[in-house]
Amino acid sequence: MMSITSLQFVVLFLVSVGIYYLIPGRLQWYALIAFSAYFFCVSSKPVTGLYLAASILITTAVSTVMKKNREGRGAKAALIAGILANLGILALLKYSGFFVSNLNAAGRLLGGPQIPMPSFASPLGVSFYTFSIVGYLLDCYWGITEPETNLLKNALFAGYYPLLTSGPIVRHKDLKDQLYAAHRFDWERVTFGLQRIFWGIFKKLVISARAGVIVDTVYSDTEAYPGLYIWVAALLFMVQLYTDFSGCMDIIIGASECYGIILPENFRTPFFSRSVQEYWQRWHITLGLWMKDYLMYPILRSRAFRNMGKSLKKSLGKKAARQIPTYLGMLILWIVIGLWHGGAWKYILGEGMWFFACIVLGQLMEPVFKKWIAALHINTETFSWHLFQSARVYLLVCIGNLFFRLNSFREALKAMRLSVSRFNPWILFDGSLDQLGLSDKNVRVLFAGILVLLVVSALQEKESVRKMIARQNLVFRWILYVGLIWLIVVFGMYGPGYDAASFIYQQF
Amino acid sequence: MREEIYERLTEVFHDVFDDDSIEIGDATTAADIDGWDSLTHISLLSAVEDEFDITFDMKAVQGLKNVGAMVDLIEDMI
Numbered sequence: 001m002m003s004i005t006s007l008q009f010v011v012l013f014l015v016s017v018g019i020y021y022l023i024p025g026r027l028q029w030y031a032l033i034a035f036s037a038y039f040f041c042v043s044s045k046p047v048t049g050l051y052l053a054a055s056i057l058i059t060t061a062v063s064t065v066m067k068k069n070r071e072g073r074g075a076k077a078a079l080i081a082g083i084l085a086n087l088g089i090l091a092l093l094k095y096s097g098f099f100v101s102n103l104n105a106a107g108r109l110l111g112g113p114q115i116p117m118p119s120f121a122s123p124l125g126v127s128f129y130t131f132s133i134v135g136y137l138l139d140c141y142w143g144i145t146e147p148e149t150n151l152l153k154n155a156l157f158a159g160y161y162p163l164l165t166s167g168p169i170v171r172h173k174d175l176k177d178q179l180y181a182a183h184r185f186d187w188e189r190v191t192f193g194l195q196r197i198f199w200g201i202f203k204k205l206v207i208s209a210r211a212g213v214i215v216d217t218v219y220s221d222t223e224a225y226p227g228l229y230i231w232v233a234a235l236l237f238m239v240q241l242y243t244d245f246s247g248c249m250d251i252i253i254g255a256s257e258c259y260g261i262i263l264p265e266n267f268r269t270p271f272f273s274r275s276v277q278e279y280w281q282r283w284h285i286t287l288g289l290w291m292k293d294y295l296m297y298p299i300l301r302s303r304a305f306r307n308m309g310k311s312l313k314k315s316l317g318k319k320a321a322r323q324i325p326t327y328l329g330m331l332i333l334w335i336v337i338g339l340w341h342g343g344a345w346k347y348i349l350g351e352g353m354w355f356f357a358c359i360v361l362g363q364l365m366e367p368v369f370k371k372w373i374a375a376l377h378i379n380t381e382t383f384s385w386h387l388f389q390s391a392r393v394y395l396l397v398c399i400g401n402l403f404f405r406l407n408s409f410r411e412a413l414k415a416m417r418l419s420v421s422r423f424n425p426w427i428l429f430d431g432s433l434d435q436l437g438l439s440d441k442n443v444r445v446l447f448a449g450i451l452v453l454l455v456v457s458a459l460q461e462k463e464s465v466r467k468m469i470a471r472q473n474l475v476f477r478w479i480l481y482v483g484l485i486w487l488i489v490v491f492g493m494y495g496p497g498y499d500a501a502s503f504i505y506q507q508f
Numbered sequence: 509m510r511e512e513i514y515e516r517l518t519e520v521f522h523d524v525f526d527d528d529s530i531e532i533g534d535a536t537t538a539a540d541i542d543g544w545d546s547l548t549h550i551s552l553l554s555a556v557e558d559e560f561d562i563t564f565d566m567k568a569v570q571g572l573k574n575v576g577a578m579v580d581l582i583e584d585m586i
Contacts, residue, residue, distance in 0.1 A: 142566040292546050293570055300550040301569065309554070318523075322551050330547075 002042045004165055004251050005204050010197075017190070017258050025182020029156055032179070032259065036161035040124060043164070048123035051089055052159055058085045059133050060154045063147035066140050079141045083134050090130045093122045098343025125164030127340060131287075133158055135294050136172040145173040153180055160261075162252040166245065168266045168286040175261070183260030192466055193257035198484050200250025203243040205492035207453060210438060210446040211240035217437040219406060222415045225436075227422030230415050232433065234398045237405050239450060242270070245284070269457045274389040276358040276396055287340070291333050299329045327360055341404065350403020350412055358396050445491050513560075513582050517575070520559050524552045534576030560586050 002009055016035045020028055040049055062082030066075045096118045104114050136157065139145040148154055156179055157172060218225040218233035225233070246267045256263045270283035280288055299305060305325045313321035338352025373380060399416075406412040427433065434440040459465050469477055514532070522528045525543050538544040544552070553564055556578070562585040572578050 138566075142570075144567050144570065296546075297550060297566070297569055300547075301554075301566075306554060322548075326547050326551070 002039070004248070004255075005201050013197075013255055013258075020183075020259055021185040025184070028182055028259075029180045030152070032160060033152060033156050036156065036159045036164075039161035040159065040164065044124040045121050048121050051093065051126065052123045052129065055086055055089060055130065055133060056151065056155045056158050058082055059137065059158065060149065060151045062137060063140060063154065064149045066137075067147040067149055070143075075141060079137055082137045086130050086133050086137075090126060093120045093126055095339070095343040096120070125167075128163060128167040128169055129158045131169045131290055131340075132163070132171075135169070135290055138294055139172055145171075145176065148172070148176070156180070160256075162256045162263065165252060166248045168249065168252075168264050169290050170264060170286070174264065178261045181260075186260065188470070189260060190258050192470075193254040195466060195469070195481065195484075196250050196254030196257065198481070198488065200247040200252075200254060201492070202449075202484060202488050203247030203250065203453065205488060207446065207449040208240050208243035208247060209493035210442055210449070211236045211243070213437040213442075214433070214446075215240055215405070219415070222411075222418050226418040227420075227424040228427055229424075229432075229436075230419035232427075234402060234415075234419070235394075237401055238271075238394065238398055241401065241404075242267075243453065269461055271394060272386075272390055272457070272461060273393050274386065275362055276355060276393055277362065279393050279397060280355065280359075287337070291337060295336060296329055296333050299332060300325060305329065330360065331356060344408075346403045346406070346409040346412060349409055351400055354400040354403070358400075449491075510579060510583065513579050513586075516559055517556065517579065517582070520552070520555045524548065524555050532575045534574065534579070536575040537573070556582070562586060 002012075016031075020031055023031060037049075040046070040052070059082060062078045065078035069075055100115050100117055106112070107114055136145065140147040148157070157170075157175065160175075160179065163170060215233045215237045218229050219237075222230060249266045253263045253265070264286050266285050268282040268285065270279050273279035273282055305328075308328075309321045309325045312324055316324075334352040334356035335348060336352075337355075338348035338350075341347040341351055378385060402412040402415055403409060406415055431440070434443055438446065456465055459468065469480060472480075518530070518532055521530045521532055521541070525541060525548070527542070530541060538549065550569075553569060557563055560582055562582065564581070568581055572581070
């Protein structure tokens, strides 16, 4: 298993960049296929590559049919077959366990037979590449992108290795002109990419790894750590998750940038959001856009939903005719988002239903909130109000993520109960936080790291930090670079004690 | 022709966003109109389709950049 935060990866990556720019431009994309095959084989069980290969073959076959008859029944049949085959593989690998466990639970109630639990090794990135492929097939059908009949080109689209760790989920129309094109060496682009990689490693090894130690300690025994401990863990888990996932994205997007291939952004400082809805437009952006374009829009535009809207308009009026189908569509969307995170009820109820409820209630209550704001004469364009709104979003997201992090729905509920069972605010001041697996020095490094992150994020809200740095003098720039690398080397948590190898989103 | 489309389209916007003060032009985008998010976008397009008796394909649904592009498309279709 090769981690993208390991020295091994960084060295191999630099070698790959060297090779990439030394060979003729028309061969570059073949080299990317070779790098990807190598990365896949050292990062997951090579035999699981057969699933990826099957997806690529099916996708190429479907593309070929669609290219031959753009309109008509053939294209639609091929599209449906292609989507079912790809989602079928994903379902088999990720959801057969969930399906069988529910079947067995029903069996126990009714006295039926028990089925042995299936277990499949999944290829790296299966949830991510499957979604990219399904989106691509739909785009071909809708005429948004051209069907690609070249097997190797499809292999690179599905298996481009930077995408396999944790996405982003990509669109064919955005990548097709970049992936297979010749790229000339561009010093600025490569240095931008490298900066981004080191910033990602900093987030992951300096902040996320430390926050993770405290979170793990508290959540491993919530009865021993009740009250404010759970609040601290819940608040820190968001830091851990964000620096883990967005740090991973920085490394991936930066690495891809070094090859001259610009990937879509997955985060836009989500913690500055003013509402849960906005948060989900700024967190895991490519998943949200995928859901909008390939699930929400087709559902809302379906004949059934439009007819529903029309008949509701007659009986309940205009507003309800718009709201009810939309909320029903959102319900389906959030069930799918929950399921995408994993086959378990905690994801469907804790992630999916919780955020669905937050967003819908937020919208339904908006007129009431507006009245209160007016009655209390609150100026909503102030920093303090924005801070209040963002803190509210943070707290609501923390609650949803209790389900994401803890092992089961029941454990998450237990943690919620324990979090208010004890009043122990003094743990913040009496050194108790230094007893959670991190030394007092490490706790200070963690909070300093979070402060750096906050400052950089606040700057990012205004302008690209990289462009800001690029405007500075050479000497100052190099002090920054060397400083960042030094910070990673000195304060990075790596080695056997800390499992830097795994990214939280890698399991999806 | 274009003016007539604009007249009818303005009515649709007023109806969908519940705001009679909305004025639209070629360069108007979702960012200019309060409440025009990805979900009301679908309500808006459905209302436009009903008004002009046309059907947008998914490429148009996802790809319309501004009101001008929408009017171009309506012009082509009616």
